[in-house]
Structures are given as C-alpha cells and as structure tokens.
Amino acid sequence: MARSQEELNALSLSEAARLVKRKEVSPVELVDASLSRIAAVDARLKAYISVFADEARQVAKAAEIMTMAGHDLGPLHGIPIALKDNVATKGTRTTAGSRILGDWKPAQDAAVATRLRQAGAIFVGKLNMHEFAWGGTSDNPHYGAVRNPWNTEHFPAGSSGGSGAAIAARTCYGAIGTDTGGSIRLPSAINGIVGIRPTYGRVSNRGIIPLAWSMDTAGPMTRTVEDCALMFGTIAGHDPEDPTTARVATCDYTASLDQGVRGLRVGVIPGYFFHHLQPPVLAAVKQALDTLVGLGAQIVEVEIENIHGNISAQLTIESAEPSTYHQRWLRERPDDYGADVRSLLEIGEMLLATHYLQAQRYRSLLRNEFMDAFRKVDVFICPTLPFTATKVGAMKVVIEDGIEEDMLSAIMQYTGVPSLTGLPSLNVPCGFDPNGLPIGMQIIGKPFDEATLFRAGAAYQSVTDFHTKAPTL
Amino acid sequence: MPAKPPLSPEQVRELARLADLPLAPGRADVITPTLAAWIDDANALSRKMSAAQHQDLVPATVFTHPLANDAEQ
Helix, strand or coil, X not given: CCCCHHHHHHCCHHHHHHHHHCCCCCHHHHHHHHHHHHHHHHHHHCCEEEECHHHHHXXXXXXXXXXXXXXXXXXXXXXXXXXXXXXXXXXXXXXXXXXXXXXXXXXXXXXXXXXXXXXXXXXXXXXXXXXXXXXXXXXXXXXXXXXXXXECCECCCCCCHHHHHHHHCCCCCEEEEEECCCCCHHHHHHHCCEEEECCCCCECCCCECCCCCCCCEEEEEECCHHHHHXXXXXXXXXXXXXXXXXXXXXXXXXXXXXXXXXXXXXXXXXXXXXXXXXXXXXXXXXXXXXXXHHCCCEEEECCCCCXXXXXXXXXXXXXXXXXXXXXXXXXXXXXHCCHHHHHHHXXXXXXXXXXXXXXXXXXXXXXXXXXXXXXXXXXXXXXXXXXXXXXXXXXXXECCCCCEEEHHHHHCCCCHHHHHHCCCEEEEEEEECCCCCEEEEEEEECCCCHHHHHHHHHHHHHCCCHHHCXXXX | CCCCCCCCXXXXXXXXXXXXXXXCCCHHHHHHHHHHHHHHHHHXXXXXXXXXXXXXXXXXXXXXXXXXXXXXX
C-alpha cells in the first residue's frame, strides 16, 4: 500500500526500519520523503548546513536493490539519518558551524559515521549548530540562526540545535548530536524529542571536532526512546583508535524496553532539582515522577552535599579546554569567529591552571558523591533545564521573580552534573508549557547503564503521548 | 574586610599579555564583566576545594595506566 509523504515522515525510526525489512517501504521512498520535507521547511528552520540529495538518492536505490535481493545491512538499513556538522564525513564539507572550517572536507569519516553507514544508514545531510559547539542557542552567525519548529520565533537550544529541530520537524528519522555541557539534552528537551548523552567513553569521539576533551560525547537524537536505543546500539562500543573509549561490553539496548519500572529506585534531590525553575517545568517533571510511581517506581530523596558549585566547575573546564584547542586560530583569525564564541575563547585563556585543576578535583568529589548515592538509587530524575524555549537572539532568560539571568549559566543548571561526573543521561519529553513549548526531563544513570535509562524512558512513553506530538509547520 | 575592587579592563589586558593573546582594541571592555564573574566563582570553588577535608582528592584527569590495563587483557 503506497504511503503518502506525510505518512512516511510521521513514521518513527523503528517503524520505518521494520517496514524496510518487510519490504513494505523502500529506502527510496524514505529518502524522498525526507528530502521533500527538508525542501518544504528548512528555509524557515535553517536546521541544515548541507543536504546530500543526489548521494542519498543513489545510496537509497542501492539499499532498495539489496533489500529486494534479501540482503540486510543492519538495524538502520535504508534509514535517512543526519549528522551534526562537527562530525567528519568523508569527502563532504564539515564546518563545525564555523567560517574557519567552512571549506574543510575530511579525508575520513568520524567513527560514529562509519558505524552508522555499516548499520545501513543513509546520510541526508549535515546539521547546523552553535559555532564550534561552544554555546547553547544555535544562533549561528555564519549559517543562520536555527529556529524551533514548535514556534519559529523561539530558539532550538544547542549546541545541537539543528539536530533537535531536524528531528522535531520530521526531516529525518534519527540525528547525531554531541554533548559537552548539555548540547544533546538541551535541544532534545526544547524540541520535544529524545536524546542521550552516553557515559563518557561509551561512544568514540574520533573524527569529531572537540569542544572540551574531558567532557565531549556523541549520541543519537530521535523521536522515541525505542528509536534512540536502536540507534545507540549501532554506535556504542570501544574504538581502538580513541583512547578515551572504554573496554566495556555493550548490549542490545532494545532488549529490556518493555520490562517496565516496577521497583526502580528513582533518586531526587529536592533542594536542587526542584529549586529555581519555571512553574510549568516543575509541574511537568513532578507529574512525570507521579506517572513513574504509578508504574511501580519508588522515589528516594537524596542529598548530594556538594552539588552546589557545579556550574562554576563546568564553566571553568568547558572554557579552558576549548580555549586551548583554539589557541592558534584565535590568534591568526580572531575576526572569523562569531562574537559570543570569540569572547568565550578569550575568557578561557585567562583562567588560572589552579582554577582548572580545582574544578577537576571538584569533579572527583561530585562523582564520588553520586556513586555513593547509587547504592541507594538506580537513576536520578530532574528537569533537563529550568525554562522553556526563549526567543531567538535572547542572551538573558527570566526563570523566577522577573530577574534576568545569563543564558549560558542558567541553561546548564541541571545538565552540568552528568557532564562533570561522566554519567549517562537521557532526555525524555514530558509535557508542554501554556504556550505549547516542549518540556523535558533528564534521567541520569550509573556508568555504562544506558539500558536502564532506555527502560525507564520506554516505560514512561508507553503511558504518555508527548513524544507523538508534532509541530505544525 | 574592605571590598576588593572589581576586575578592570586594564587588568584583563595584562592577563592577555601574560597569555600572549593579542586582544584587539575594545575586546577587554567586552569580556571583563563575564570574566570577572567567572573568576569570582572559580576562586570560591578553589577555596572550597582547598579545605582540609578534600586534601586527598585527585583531579579527574590523571593517568589511569591504559597500556598496562591493555596488557592484562
């Protein structure tokens, strides 16, 4: 039965993958639907920097022939996927959202790109982002400000804002983002989609332009938890050429999605998680916790003695490391940076070595406290960020009492904890504010226990429908 | 204790000179407010982490002997 473009765009990644394997949908149809959707909406969204229309159609045709011949490349066979533009793709422009790399065509794929291709994925394009991933708005001075599909006057967050917008707008079935201080989780929450920051060392960073070496991760962004688990399984695992990756076994991350959360111990830190956030965000996350309790989970209140101060440590590390990476370009080509990134890179040059090392000592302290807490809980749940999407161009945000706050510090109020501790963290959509803007909750887990995050998220999505909503464009 | 004077653009230009970073005219004025806030917070964190109860904490970025671990595999 022929499906319309709209019906094809509305499929989840998992549904599309099943239909391809059953030969009920062709990769050619999926790619055509994605490319048509991109053509229809991306002039407004600016989610893409490059679109690979011709190549994607050629690969789709080949994938179709292979399918009809009974050959299956893997879990993503024939599925249109897009990648954040700091992920190297062989022979195609990879800009990192910058003018400085505007003409760079890598000689090799990044490790995640190689693994996705090996799983059968078809790349439809490269996604817009905050310049060099150093920011949380995706207001890109070189390639245009990315817009939020739920309200194009509002931002998509960042730095993987193009990835978030592309998925929310149904232009592709999965996207790769990167997350240092929140750059997968924030656009996932703000765009009403699922995204995972993996355990540090679970996914290779080889071939990805770095922001902060000691905190960078890469992960999938999708419409559903099932999709995320499926895509995650294709990229997770040790890379002998990336010494930061861990020799820890992976698993089938989809195997336990239907096992529910009965008995799951969910940790909350009331004095931090439910403090200083917009009322609709608080209400949505508390409702989500009630939903999980209704499914058999139990809430455990925990104190993390030294959680306050994590934002300063986050900013110190996240500024000193990129400033180090960018030292040559900042001296040779300072005017080629956008204003905000240039300022952050200059600032990062002037923090002291002792500031940096004290921040790294703080990471050890915070991680020790969380690992101690994991003896009493299985996961933590909190808001992903304390506010919903602000207007494009805003550098300040009002959270409480009409007081304007700096965007960068405010946006990482909750996402900094997994970044500093190396713990995995999954954003799951959990509601909308009165203006129809998405809200997300963050599920934080033990090291290398992404399967539990997916299980909890899937259980939540089995009784809610926030992930099924789509913006009107 | 008298309040310390806020970080000044001239001090920021001195920091840039120490870092061998040629700051274009006007740049110090742009970045001073944010740098001042971040340094205040970083100094507060440094004081916290210098406390006696944290004396034995090592930074999260120390070598973990990956080559030796590989040899044991």
